[in-house]
Amino acid sequence: MAEITIDKTACIRCGACVDVCMIAGVFELGEEGSQPVHPERCWDCGHCVAVCPADAIDHENFPLEECPIIDPELLPSIESLEAALRARRSCRAFKDEPVPRELVRRLVSIGRWAPTTHNSQSVDWIAIDDRLRIAELAKATIDRFLHYTGLAQNPVLKPLFTLAIGARNARMLRRYRKVAVSLSKRWGEGEDPIFYRAPVILVAHTPVGSPFGCDDAGYAAYNLILAAERLGLGTCQIGFVQGIAARDRKIRERLAIPTSRALQVVLALGYPKHEFRRVLPRRDPNLVWNPR
Ligand SMILES: Cc1cc2nc3c(=O)[nH]c(=O)nc-3n(C[C@H](O)[C@H](O)[C@H](O)COP(=O)(O)O)c2cc1C
Numbered sequence: 179m180a181e182i183t184i185d186k187t188a189c190i191r192c193g194a195c196v197d198v199c200m201i202a203g204v205f206e207l208g209e210e211g212s213q214p215v216h217p218e219r220c221w222d223c224g225h226c227v228a229v230c231p232a233d234a235i236d237h238e239n240f241p242l243e244e245c246p247i248i249d250p251e252l253l254p255s256i257e258s259l260e261a262a263l264r265a266r267r268s269c270r271a272f273k274d275e276p277v278p279r280e281l282v283r284r285l286v287s288i289g290r291w292a293p294t295t296h297n298s299q300s301v302d303w304i305a306i307d308d309r310l311r312i313a314e315l316a317k318a319t320i321d322r323f324l325h326y327t328g329l330a331q332n333p334v335l336k337p338l339f340t341l342a343i344g345a346r347n348a349r350m351l352r353r354y355r356k357v358a359v360s361l362s363k364r365w366g367e368g369e370d371p372i373f374y375r376a377p378v379i380l381v382a383h384t385p386v387g388s389p390f391g392c393d394d395a396g397y398a399a400y401n402l403i404l405a406a407e408r409l410g411l412g413t414c415q416i417g418f419v420q421g422i423a424a425r426d427r428k429i430r431e432r433l434a435i436p437t438s439r440a441l442q443v444v445l446a447l448g449y450p451k452h453e454f455r456r457v458l459p460r461r462d463p464n465l466v467w468n469p470r
Contacts, residue, residue, distance in 0.1 A: 180222060181238040182214040188234035195235060198225040223297045262404060264457045269412025270374045272448035276307065277378050281409060282447070286380070288405040292397035295390040301398040301442075304381040304433060312379055315419070315432055316372035320361045322422045322429060327355040343425075361418075372418055376446035379416075383439040395442030403445070412450035419444040 182204065189211030196205045196212060202219045205212045205226065211234075214220075220237075227240040236242075254262070286303045294300065306312055329339045330351035340348040364371045373379060382399050384391030403413045423429040423441050435441050 179218050180220050181236075182217045182220060182226075183236045184212055184214060185234045185236065186211050188232045190232045190234070192231060194229045194231065195226040198229050221296060262407065265454065266404060266407055267412075267454045268414040269376075269446070269448070269450045270414055271451040272374055272376045272412065272446070273451050274375070275377065275449045277411065277448060279305075279307070281411070282307075282378060282380070285402045285405055285409070285411075285447075289382075289398035289402040292394075292401045294394040294397070295388070298388070298394065300384050300388060300391075301382050301395050302384075302439070304383065304435070306379040306381075306433075307377060309377070311432075312373055312376070313370070315379070315429070316370050317365060318429060318432055319372050319419050319422050320358070320365050322426050323354070323358040323418065324362055326422070326425065327351045327358040331355055372416060373446045374414065376414070376448040378447040380443075380445040380447055381433055381435070381441060382443040382445075383435055383441050386438055386440045388440070391440055392442055399443040399445060406447060410449065411447060414446045416444040416446055 191207060191211045193207045193212065196207050199205050199220075202216075202221055202223075204214050204216050204220045206215045207213075222239050224237070224240045224245070227235050227237050227242070227245055233242055282305050286305070289301065289303070290299065292301075306315070329335055330348045332339070336348070343351075361371045380402070382395035384395050388394070399415070403415075406413050419429070420441065420443065423433065423435075423444070430441060433441065
């Protein structure tokens, strides 16, 4: 249980800590200001410390010296934020140029500012910048993709395979057969249709069984993706590898994902060969208010 104390002389009785901790209910506002009456309920979100206008809360896990004041001057305007979001593109052509490891480290670090379930902060990453390993992984992904799509349409094995993976998955794999064959052909012609010769592959993983691991990793990955563009880098999420790895232990082993962890997001990262000059139109999402 975290130790939480309140400096009564500093507390201005604003009740902000009570409000932001409404779900856990750690604090109560009394005559003498706020009191941590249920510290055992604290789940370390840190909101009390982040919001207290008087720096009156001493929380064992959030020492003030590790919690700098937010500088509004450094925050992007809505215009610049929207411009960055609109300019982001998936990169499928990378320069033959390595990415310094300290930049990769910085990006992974930026990923942590994304929200996670119950503030679990349980997203970790694997980085691969060994060209040979990346090529082997691309080849293995194509081979397994060919294998599964082949099983799905094999007239003899089809019923058994459908029973094993479900009719929907089997249908999807049958639809992807042509894609698998085309990927294999392009690989044979010397292209890399999986990672586009990216010099770095990043893999986000979360604990097995974490009910929102996919969301946690997805948010962290998107932080990283946006930040990468600000550093002149390009990214592309590689769902092909994610899809195959979800079914194939050998691919997970190639990525050295610990058995206690679930692979969530695979990204290709590198310096883009081409600059995107234009923003493309997008479907404006339908929005319905108070539907019945
Ligand atoms: C979950 C997910 C999986 C994806 N998988 C792949 C992939 O395997 N290969 C690829 O080239 N692009 C992949 N993409 C990129 C999408 O094709 C791309 O986001 C989409 O075409 C829109 O283009 P943009 O990202 O440039 O806006 C994936 C994107 C997402 C969100």
